[in-house]
Amino acid sequence: ADTAGKRIALSNNYAGNSWRQAMLRSWEKVTSAAVADGTVAAADAFTTAENQVTEQAAQIQNLILQGYDAIVINAASPEGLNGAVKEACDAGVTVVSFDGIVTEPCAWRIAVNFKQMGKDEVLYLADKLPDGGNLLEIRGLAGVFVDDEISAGIHEGVAETGKFTIVGSVNGNWAQDVAQKAVAGILPSLPDIVGVVTQGGDGYGAAQAIKAAGRDMPVIVMGNRQDELQWWKEQKDANGYETMSVSIAPGVSTLAFWVAQQVLDGADVPKDLTVPFLRIDQGNLEENLATTEAGGVANVEYSLEDAKTVISGAM
Amino acid sequence: MTDGPIVLVDGVEKRFGAVRALSGVTLDLQAGECLGLVGHNGAGKSTLMNVLSGIMVPDAGRIVIGGADLTERYSAVSAMAQGVRCVFQELSLCPNLTVAENARISHPAISGIGWRRRARALIGGMLDQVFPGHGISTDDVVGDLSIAKRQMVEIARAFAVTDREARVVILDEPTSSLDGVSAEKLLAHVRRYVAAGGTCVLISHLLGEILNISDRIAVMRDGGVVALDSARAFDRKSLVAAMGSVAEGLQGPAAKATPKRADAPAVLTARPETKSETLALSAHKGEVVGLAGLSGQGQTELLVRVFRHAAGTEVRGDVALVAGDRQTDGIFPLWSIAENISIGSLRQFLNGILLDHGRAQAFAQDWRARIGIRTPDVNQPILSLSGGNQQKALFARALGSTAGIIVMDDPMRGVDVGTKQEVYAMIRDEAEKGRTFLWYTTEMDELRNCDHVYVFREGAIVADLPHAEMSEEKVLHASFRDDGVRVSA
Amino acid sequence: MIGAIFSPRVLRGLLPPLSLAVLLISIFWLQPRTMSYFGLNLLLNLAVPIALATIAQMFILCVNELDLSIGGFVSLVACITATWVQETPLFGLLALAALIAAYAGLGALIHIRQLPSIVVTLGMSFVWLGLAVLVLPTPGGKAPDWIRSLMTLKPPMIPFPIIASVALALIVHVALMRSAGGTVLRGAGGNPAALARAGWSILRIKMTMFALAGFFGVLSGMALVGLTTSADANIALRYTLLSIAGVILGGGEFVGGRVSPIGAVIGAMTLALAGSFLSFLRLNPDWQIGAQGAILIIVLALRLLIRQAEKRR
Amino acid sequence: MSRAAILRQPWLWAWVGALAVWLATAAFTGGTGSGQVISAALTFGAFFVIVALGQMFVITLGPGNVDLSIPACMTLAGTVSMKIMDGAGAMIPVGLAVAVAVGLAVGVINYTLIRALRIPPIIATLSSSFIFQSAAIWYNRGLRVKPPEALGDFTTAKIAGMPFIAILVIGLAVAMHILLARTIYGRSVLAIGQNMRAAGLAGIRVERIRAITYIMCATLAGLCGYLLAAFSGGAALNMGEEYLLSSIAVVVIGGTSVAGGFANVPGLWGAALFLFLLVTMLNTFGAGAGVRLVLTGLIIIGVIVAASGGRHKREG
Ligand SMILES: Nc1ncnc2c1ncn2[C@@H]1O[C@H](COP(=O)(O)OP(=O)(O)OP(=O)(O)O)[C@@H](O)[C@H]1O
């Protein structure tokens, strides 16, 4: 089938941090090219004012009314939008969810294995710190599933490796200043810690708080923000500081776009796709830092070819 | 019911912190009588009535109604059940409800299907009976009514009868916000009610009213009843003497006959905002200008416009205002008396950019003494003052300011006779010194203090009377439309 | 006669429906597809839980208090509905009844200790959210079928959200604005001292109003789950501000017992539609958030215009 | 001051609460790091106090007055000033001026909506906050620009273990206390909060005072955005989120009356420390998020109930 007449919408629930901004920009960049060369007729992005399920549900319902052929969703909740998603499917709209995925069976899901991501953090630390020790965990926003997944992975990793104890856990809400504040508060009461496991967007804040408390710098797992990488680089140059950084690339929105396009094109696409997370190590730090915009997030954008590879890989 | 008093309060005491509001008051009420209750501001009249209507628990003493001692567990509910009704000094209506709905609040018997119709009939009928020609619709929202109309509604509500009769009706300064004509209507109704066997307690600072209407008169002073006798046993002078006021000497026309208009410059001119034909008002330096007429004819609006230097007025100099509706326009309830007085003159206490609290304190002390506010300490909360004393504090605020023009919105509501005379003298004195007063009043006596009187009717100024030409007859004549029914005063 | 119909009070009352009408017409104009049974259903169904929460807030505002916890409360109810009510209906409904009782208790606490309701409910917003996280640590659960089928009802001719909103507005209007008992409840907002003097118990009134708020909060949470099919702990946090804005938009005031149930429902609808209106405009993503603010301002400015036009007449 | 008079001080309970949770934390950890916790509390408390000072004056104006645009204003001021400075030390004063100017502009817009369009403040500031948030997004699209190093060092500096920023904000609080208690402006705000109509009729320039108050509140938010962005290494689009409810909570827990007309500054510091130490205590105890939230709520209510203990119900 031809998708030149098809219209695709992005329903995004939050725009309040650099990751989401990078995601929106990747979308804009890739889809405007696709519209210009006539691959699709339109690819509009919609963002809700506040990160709320109800608002996004209403937004999806409005997109149905506007007659979009496909809706690409980064969802505020994996379950809370199922009502609206079902309405969309019933109205014949293709729904593709990514990052924040939805569980409604009629929708496609481009998932990241968040649990594995959490576990990998601990496995890396176990490798690097053979003697084990105490860990501080910085979590995201309570009651959100990504937070639970990553945390579950971390705890699984801790149990498997058997070397570490999590001596403190705070909610940093994926925000720099909140993480900094929470860490500064709990730090004085903690014994020595060897590592900090994080969820992204909070590593630099933790480093600031630890520095302010005058403690030895533990291994802080970073989350691909440019300021985190920059700080890591400075430490690396100064004293050989070693760590790793891991997060999901904001450009996954473009993969979702191509998947939606493929579905509209009549391609046979499995309902569940997985994308690897973007991991940066001691070796490729400089290279990634160089390609990351100042104040932004390390990113990977997808082309139609990349998307086809991901799809066929999942068959 | 002829045997024994219908209500007896015996040895009632009530203290508020250091203030002894009631010190062993004994008073009886007989069926079919009107008891007049007078006393200086803060004598304890309202407190006694609050005790009688069950909303304040006395510290000591007995309350006996219809021969039964109800002191234990006496409450607002039991007072209502006994047919004791009270029109309180401060507004007791819900401003967000309609007149009919307010009737329902104090008459729980009105309920079920069709309650609204019955409430309308009840309150509307009673309003027609007490204040014929009142101009109030039972569907008016109370908050939109003038203070006089609210007072009428409250009075009518107290007299209204549902499943419970109104055996004792207490009226705490009911006429203070009514114009003369409405007050007459109310007093006539009180007489009818008493003649039919009801009992009424009337509290007022208008001694003429008390002397005319009451069967017996009780005089309170400093928390106790100091005289109680048949009304015939008192006259104006002996009442004043019993209340302990001394300043009553300055009766009669106080205004100078020498007209100031000739040589003093005009400091303000104003014209009411109205579509009908109207005269303009002007006031010259050092004049006391009276605004007369029935209540709610646009006087307050004009005062506020002068105060704000609004368009259509020409005002030279600062203006201070003495509010009459003190609850909504005057007091700051969280503050002390001193803070309430000094807020109008803050600039005087500046030391650089900072306020000197010591000077503000001294200022308040000074005015407390000058205007005789009854309180042991100006740092007490303003709400600890009796109604009349709160009003005095507002006077102190305005007179203490540096404003050259003072507008007064029926400011003597609830002020006792003694104080009134002192305030009149103070106004004259300040006028001599060059201040100009705009004085809206509903009391004929007060107009005699004015150099010039403008009479308002339906939002317009319809008469302009210099002091020499002013008479009660003329004011009343101007207050009513020619084709209207003349109510004899 | 005309004068009586267009008295200031009536006109003031007409403002909220007029704003709603203008918004609705603009939406119809932008996207004619919405002007159908299917379209109206999609446009308005999520406004139903918001309207219920707004009514809950209105009961609190009516007695001069403010509830900053209603969003958390609705979230908790949604979590309980999607779990306990679904699995063990009796226990679940008991838990919801206990929540209503807790609301009444809050009213009593606030009155007896003379506490500022803002602080108490601010504290309670943490409590409700915490309980919601405990009941449902990760998003999920499932709406009981009966609620789901109620909320997706397709009555003939008129879409369900419209019927539900009209019924809600009318029932609360009759109960609060027209009945003898409702009058007393409102009076407590206008002049509590006067009610106490007339022998009414302010404590009981406060408890009743809070319990009513709790009741409508429960309905809101259940309706919400019926639409979303499952819950999460953060699902309705936004309702706190939405409900306050809805009451005010509907002509209610913060103090003095001046509220209007019909206005509140209309206010909630207006807020819900404002968001839709914008997505039909297809703005640049940078300004989509700001446009939501702009539209609120425009709706309110519209009211000012009408008010001034009325004054000039 | 007599014992009874001290017990009646409205700020007392916030301080008692702060002390109690600090002691509880210290008891749990056996005293390890208790001093450092205080230092952290002072640092982070300072940011809350800056915005709470403005919010306090606004809330004191009376029922319905509240500024919900504080978070957006902080974000916008932080974003714009960081980008303009672009890490250059010489631009620090310019950045400060820009942040303050953003605050002023936000305040003027808020007040214009309230006054000219007669929009209730709660809705006016909520609506405008969306616009400011959008402006911040549009201006820099969420990129985190680093603050000049000297500025970052300044905000994290300590003098004898005492965070420098806390010292500054204590000074600011003292100034605000004097503003409230000893100036015509302060008296006017208190009067308006009790009875706006009476205030106008007592000769107070009601609208001028309201304008000043909203503008001052936004300006303080702008200043806070600048300092917080410098402190945490750049402005983020969500940096102010927490400050929406917290600014109100700090004000009311600190003993300011939400009904208006009564305010107090010392309570702000007490409440800010209390809220920080409370979260720290629950984190230290290792409570899960659910339990932590429930306890936070219950303890806040507990403090308020305790604070109301000395208050007697008025009769009549
Ligand atoms: N709630 C209260 N708290 C403290 N003191 C009070 C209170 N109510 C009344 N008082 C004091 O009790 C005394 C008697 O007051 P009350 O109101 O009974 O006087 P009143 O005779 O009615 O005066 P007025 O003619 O001015 O109305 C006054 O000194 C007053 O200050």
Ligand SMILES: Nc1ncnc2c1ncn2[C@@H]1O[C@H](COP(=O)(O)OP(=O)(O)OP(=O)(O)O)[C@@H](O)[C@H]1O
């Ligand atoms: N007719 C009135 N009588 C008394 N008070 C009023 C009246 N109308 C309005 N007010 C109240 O008084 C407040 C003061 O309004 P106004 O704009 O006149 O202030 P102002 O003190 O003259 O301010 P400025 O001159 O500094 O702008 C209004 O906001 C309103 O709440």
Ligand SMILES: [Mg+2]
């Ligand atoms: Mg009295």
Ligand SMILES: [Mg+2]
């Ligand atoms: Mg009179």
